[in-house]
Amino acid sequence: MARTPLPRDFFDRSVLDVAPDLLGRTLVRLTEDGPIELRLTEVEAYAGEIDPGSHAFRGRTARNSVMFGPPGHSYVYFTYGMWHCLNLVCGPEGMASGVLLRAGEITVGAEAARKRRLSARHDRELAKGPARLATALDVDRRLDGTDTIAGAGGALSVLHGTPPPRDQVCSGPRTGVGGDGAHQPWRFWIDGDPTVSPYRAHVPRRRRTGSAT
DNA sequence: TTAATGATTCACT
DNA sequence: GTGAATCATTAAT
Numbered sequence: 001m002a003r004t005p006l007p008r009d010f011f012d013r014s015v016l017d018v019a020p021d022l023l024g025r026t027l028v029r030l031t032e033d034g035p036i037e038l039r040l041t042e043v044e045a046y047a048g049e050i051d052p053g054s055h056a057f058r059g060r061t062a063r064n065s066v067m068f069g070p071p072g073h074s075y076v077y078f079t080y081g082m083w084h085c086l087n088l089v090c091g092p093e094g095m096a097s098g099v100l101l102r103a104g105e106i107t108v109g110a111e112a113a114r115k116r117r118l119s120a121r122h123d124r125e126l127a128k129g130p131a132r133l134a135t136a137l138d139v140d141r142r143l144d145g146t147d148t149i150a151g152a153g154g155a156l157s158v159l160h161g162t163p164p165p166r167d168q169v170c171s172g173p174r175t176g177v178g179g180d181g182a183h184q185p186w187r188f189w190i191d192g193d194p195t196v197s198p199y200r201a202h203v204p205r206r207r208r209t210g211s212a213t
Numbered sequence: 214t215t216a217a218t219g220a221t222t223c224a225c226t
Numbered sequence: 227g228t229g230a231a232t233c234a235t236t237a238a239t
Contacts, residue, residue, distance in 0.1 A: 078223065
């Protein structure tokens with residue numbers, strides 16, 4: 001049961017139902033170094049065009065077009081000049097909602113993950129944060145739009161796994177999200193898990209160039 | 214331990 | 227031109 005792939009129906013629901021339900025699931029990434037498996041411990045929901053924190057808030061663009069497509073596909077974006085982040089698109093199609101995969105525990109293929117995460121001092125830091133997770137699993141824009149329901153042999157898929165008891169699922173404000181959507185408790189994590197990333201409030205960035213004062 | 218800051222490319226306005 | 231769903235490093239406590 002635990003190794004049964006999640007069906008398309010799983011993702012074809014409200015993102016606020018899918019996000020907490022993804023905790024404890026198994027993400028499988030087939031790399032050139034072999035399979036890497038990850039137990040999801042932290043996620044965030046982004047509710048499409050009604051959510052100021054979502055990339056889809058200002059409508060469809062070349063970058064976010066996958067979010068407007070069918071559920072169960074991956075949405076990968078590039079940010080801060082060097083990092084990638086991995087999302088799973090939720091339904092219904094056209095809602096442009098998705099779940100950001102923020103952290104997890106590498107259960108298979110830690111050796112392959114370490115090769116890409118040389119700064120990690122402990123294995124629990126391999127995927128402790130969304131950009132670290134993407135780096136550890138060798139995820140970049142080439143995987144944008146990948147269908148995770150394609151089944152075994154696909155570059156990316158999600159298995160049933162072992163979800164935690166309901167009372168171990170916590171929720172709170174999303175990390176690094178400012179503006180009107182900042183207060184929504186749309187971040188979900190497994191209570192007490194050592195691979196969950198630390199919360200960081202949104203900080204407006206100062207201009208690089210420009211005069212003193 | 215926590216807080217502050219530079220890195221570095223791309224998409225969008 | 228501006229700012230970004232972040233990370234690694236350094237400095238301060």
